[in-house]
Amino acid sequence: MKLLLDECIDRKLAREFVGCEVKTVPQMGWAGIKNGQLLTLAEAEFDVFITVDRNLSFQQNLPLFNIAVIVLQAPSNRLADLNPLVPEVLAILASAAKGQVTTVSA
Structure with missing residues (x-):
């Protein structure tokens, strides 16, 4: 499973997705690209x-x-607030449908 983390998410969160290939928007050279074009890429x-x-x-x-989209809802986008959401994200990855958004909240 190949995951792309948006540029506003701490890149250290990528380590939590064991068994997945994870890149960040900046790693791909896509920082600053608007959402529509970003989703196309x-x-x-x-x-x-x-x-x-x-x-x-x-x-x-x-x-x-x-592409499936997962929106993380936490008190902030700090690593400490996003880390607790990872187990639920891992649980729903297999059923995440392309073209749909799934929200994972604290």
């Missing part, structure tokens, strides 16, 4: 896009994209 190389952007599903027509 991501769908060609990744299975799941993980973000903390709660507005993504309102701003983009996600069924048009061939």
